[in-house]
Amino acid sequence: MKRIVLAAVAALTLGAPAALASGEGDLAAQSWSFDGIFGQYDRHAMQRGFQVYKEVCAACHALKYVAFRNLADLGFNEEEIKAIAAEYQIADGPDEAGDMFTRPGRPSDQFPAPFANDQAARASNNGALPPNLSLITKARAHGPDYVYALLTGYRDPPADVVLGEGMNYSLAMPGNQIAMPPPLTEGQVTFADGTPATVEQMSRDVVQFLAWSAEPTLEERKNAGIKSMLFLALMTGLLYVSKRRIWSKLH
Ligand code: HEC
Known part of the structure; x- marks a missing residue:
């Protein structure tokens, strides 16, 4: 009995694998500031990650349930949050005449979705639905490692692989095909703190942001x-x- 318990404990504590298998995809375990019992989010990385979401991913992906005022967790102050919210147009109404209207965002508003509905989202994305990102690191096994691997794992397909129409070759995606075109290219955003925007850096930072949005x-x-x-x-x-x-x- 004792031996079984010892073996189970050893398997649980020592068995942290360097490479994690997820479906058929290939995942390398990354080290994150929020791992472990003393884990914390990295405010600078989250702010950069938010910039990546805002300037790149938000064109296709919603960030449901996250309100602008929640950005205080990233270290933004009230004025900054008001300014960020005001950059968005939010659907509201009806007004006294019964019409819907749009107005600039307020801190209590949630991030608006890029498409009016799933059908419109599919119509713009070759039939594929870009999922809501706010919970994605919890919705996939090894979420942070998986999303990082997905963003950095685009390759030219091997000669013997025939991709479906509009599909891209991905090392991370189970089945190796994904409808999302590679979203990040070198230097795509200009980080306010001067951090060089390599694909790896932007991917790490947006994962840090998405890990927070999934578990604030x-x-x-x-x-x-x-x-x-x-x-x-x-x-x-x-x-x-x-x-x-x-x-x-x-x-
Ligand atoms: C041009 C539109 C577009 C942009 C920009 C975009 N995506 Fe996507 N994304 C998609 C589509 C479409 C899918 C669905 C792919 C599929 O089902 O094959 C998807 C799927 C995903 C998935 C889920 C993969 C899975 O396991 O199902 C993640 C995670 C993701 N995108 C992250 C991001 C991040 C992070 C960014 C910003 C750096 C981003 N996307 C930018 C269109 C986009």
Whole structure:
């Protein structure tokens, strides 16, 4: 019995593989600032990642459930958030005449979707539906590694592979075919902090942003975990000392 338990513990703790298998795709495990029990998001990377989402991915992908005011988590102040929100036109209404209208965004608004509905999204994307990105790192196995591998994993197809019409060859996608054209090219965005915009850098940063949008409360969760471990350690010590005290009188 003991041996089985030991083997299970060893498998759980030592078995972190360097390469993760996901379907037929090929995934390398990356190291992220938000990994591990002390993991935290990297504010600078998230801000750059937000810029990549805004300037590139938002043309096709929605970011459902994320409101502009949530961007405070990235380190933006109230004024900056107001300015970001105002760059968007939000559908609102009806007005007194019963008509719908658009107005500049407010911090309480959510990011508007790029297409009015799924049909319009498919019609613009060769029949394929660009999924909502706000939860994508949770919706796929090994999400952050997978999205990074997807963005950096476009290649020319091997000679013996015939791609479907409008499809692209991808090392990460199970089946190796994806309808999304390679979204990132070298130097596509100009980062405000001067970081060179390589495809790898933009991919890492947008993953950092999407990991946050999928789990904005990760840091609180981890802090609560650490606090409970400290509490349990302290309690164990106290209980041990009191046990020794109490039993010492019985000898
Ligand atoms: C020109 C439109 C377009 C742009 C720009 C675009 N995508 Fe996509 N994306 C798509 C389409 C279409 C699909 C669906 C692909 C499929 O099902 O084969 C997709 C699928 C995806 C998927 C899901 C893959 C899966 O496992 O199903 C992810 C993740 C993704 N895109 C991330 C991004 C990121 C991050 C960016 C910005 C750097 C981006 N996309 C930019 C059109 C786009």
